[in-house]
Amino acid sequence: MRDLYASHAAALRDALRHAVERGGLSSLAVLHQGVPSASTLTGTDATAQAARVRRQLDRLAPLPRALIVIAYAPRSLKCSCGSRCCAGTFPNPEWNEAMRATLAHVAPLLAGRAANERLHRALIANVLTRTKETAVSLAERCGVHRDTVAAHAAIIETDLVGNRQTAGRFDHASARIDALLREAGTVADQDTNAARLADVANDAQARAT
Numbered sequence: 001m002r003d004l005y006a007s008h009a010a011a012l013r014d015a016l017r018h019a020v021e022r023g024g025l026s027s028l029a030v031l032h033q034g035v036p037s038a039s040t041l042t043g044t045d046a047t048a049q050a051a052r053v054r055r056q057l058d059r060l061a062p063l064p065r066a067l068i069v070i071a072y073a074p075r076s077l078k079c080s081c082g083s084r085c086c087a088g089t090f091p092n093p094e095w096n097e098a099m100r101a102t103l104a105h106v107a108p109l110l111a112g113r114a115a116n117e118r119l120h121r122a123l124i125a126n127v128l129t130r131t132k133e134t135a136v137s138l139a140e141r142c143g144v145h146r147d148t149v150a151a152h153a154a155i156i157e158t159d160l161v162g163n164r165q166t167a168g169r170f171d172h173a174s175a176r177i178d179a180l181l182r183e184a185g186t187v188a189d190q191d192t193n194a195a196r197l198a199d200v201a202n203d204a205q206a207r208a209t
Contacts, residue, residue: 001014001015001018001042001045001046001047001049001050002014002049003049004185004186004187004188005181005186005187005188006187006188007187008174008177008178008181008182008187009072011053011181011186011187012053012057012068012071012072012177013072014050014053015049015050015053015054015057016054016069016072016073016074016094017073017074018046018047018050049186052184052186053181053186055184056177056180056181056184056186057069057177059180060173060176060177062101063101063102063105063169063173064169064172064173064176064177065098065173066097066098066099066101066102066105067098067102067128067160067169067170067173068170068173068174068177069094069095069098070095070098070099070102070124070125070128070129071128071129071170073092073094073095073098074092074095075091075092075095075125076089076090076091076092077089077090077091077092099121099124099125102124103117103120103121103124106120106124106155106156106159106160109155109156109159110152110155110156113148113151113152114144114148116142116143116144116148116152118141118142118143119138119142119144119148119149119152120152120156122138122141122142123138123149123152123153123156123157124156124160126138127153127156127157127160127161128160128161128170135149135150135153138153
């Protein structure tokens, strides 16, 4: 965790990964080992910062919160129990619950079409995490025709991320959490970001002379 973030996306990724995993370490522990900086928080400070981010996240309505979790939380968490039977990871319960909520939301939008939860999970995850996967690949993976993939994808994408004329539900959720985190002082406002960039540029110029 850091004391101040330049974007809500970075703050959310760190906070949602800062869950204690099996074995007692958070997944950020490894990320931050060996690269400490003045803005890196560890221990109870990091946990407190993660809690502050989550407090703002919990102010969202259930569906917007679920969309944010799918976009920024890890699908699986590392397990360091050391057991021979351990696969090394386990599903993230928070991510799975968010996916269930989103599946329930899109179900009425797809009424009258063939129900295929595997396909819908993949489409939701792909659009919210900006994963590039072709209709042909999805069709093969989910056992459907690529035209079915295209039809279902159009409905889900329009609702969640909108189009050129209309913002989607994820866009509204992102705008809301961004505003909340800036109000809370966790994400820097535009003026602060500009000042920091100027400081970095000045420092770099000073070192070069």
